[in-house]
Amino acid sequence: MYKYQIVIPSFILIIWFALAVFGPWLPLEPNYIILPNILQAPSSFEWLGYDDLGRPVLDRLIMGAKTSFFVAFGVIFVSVTVGTLVGAISAWFGGYIDLVLVRIMDVFLAFPGILLAIALSGILGPGIENVVFALSVVGWVGFARLARAQTLSLRRREHVLAAIALGARTPRILWYHILPLLLAPLIVEATFGIAGIVIAEAGLSFLGLGVQPPTASWGSMIKDGTSYMLVAPHMVLAPGLVLLLVVLSVNILGDKLRDYLDVKSR
């Protein structure tokens, strides 16, 4: 039982990764409109049917995998880098620097995250890089808080004191003596973060604030499908189930990773 809980989600995520990276080389036509096929139900010829413009749903799902994958990893990369840097600096230097940075974090935490992202991407306009920017503005705080809390306790550890006594410079201590010990909790947080970002990206696209059409996103596919739920339920079912599978897999693996790396739950 335990084994399947790791194998199946990993398998799903590997497919997600593969489709995102290698999708462009597949013979897909996500934007090719076939008018007679509008809203056609799934068949043995076209497995997931066609959407309201006569475009194949399967091809668009694969295109959507690319969108969600690149947004998720872009945002995680920016958020983890910025967050860890700010958090570690805040805890390491303490004093006024810490006071100011913590206040700034408190302010960012005072927003319901998705709301700030909605406002930002609404003002910036649609586009994948704007989505990454908006979600990163929201995302870094969690990592900053985590890195700060961890660094606060790590800086009193003996190996760090030894490094200070030996005259190591601050960047060296942070990089070689603090960062490796920060990694485990950061990885766990980042895993759950990916689940949140995949939902948030789809949510923004659902609201029409995400990627620009005709680029596909699972969120905008769900949105398009809601107008045809009775005649073409496959338009909502397919992207929704794929989205659920990916998020579920990430969450299950996150749980396992947390147990494995023995990180205390928040």
Next chain:
Amino acid sequence: MPSFLLSRLLSMFTVLLGVITLIFFLIHLVPGDPVQAMLGETATPTDLEALRIALGLDQPLLTQWWLYMSNLFQGNLGNSLYSKEPIIDILIERFPATLELAAAGLLVAILLALPLGSIAALRKDTIYDNGAMVFSLLGVSIPNFWLGPMLILLFSLMLGWFPVSGREGALSLVLPAITLGTALAAILGRMVRSTLLEVLNEDYIRTARAKGLRESAIVIHHALRNASLPIITILGLQLGTLLGGAVITEIIFAWPGIGQLTIESIQRRDYPLVQACILLISLSYVFVNTFTDILYGWLDPRVRYSV
């Protein structure tokens, strides 16, 4: 207690100032010209300049910020660019709907999470526990903008039990509340389970059992009561997510609240109104968190004296 209260309120005030400032600068520093966006590509330079002066956008940024702050503290939020009505009136008209939705979502979450988490904890490692945990995992993983349409498809379009959208009567509140509350129920249910498991190992529970109390009395009066502190904390922290989720839920069900207003204003490029909507929701969130802190201090005297 008074000094605890004061320190909480003081920190709330600084966070509020920060929130207002951050929203202001985010909206004003974002690349792109709002005036150009409002008037469209065909606007003449004279028109652009006129609107810029009318909106005070020709002033230095710090002056604009000061003006905005001082107006805000006098309760003046300006007028909507689209409907020309005072923003404060629009907010007052729309806010009750959002509050109603959030309260109903919260209720759904608590009603689902308490029994689910309790049963999972009391019947640990049984099929009930596993079932509850599967629900919890699904609940956090299912996006509300998919759950909502699915509920509409099943209960409105196919079974016809509830209205598809709108806000008319208690029935119309059911599906939006479930859509909004499910994710929170999942998180809360997990929390109830894990805190209850800890509490159930305490000595006073064994004492209560030894006294021969009924199991239900032990769970409700001794265990859940002591488990309530961490649960309240999580609840307070998650309310932000709930309010954020309300925006999307309102769009799904055409619920006439602040969330729908936010999206409408974004589409109409009515920036002052967008700014005011975000401000209102963030303020509610900060307010709720402060209230949670104070409640925590009231429930657990240890918190109060450690500040």
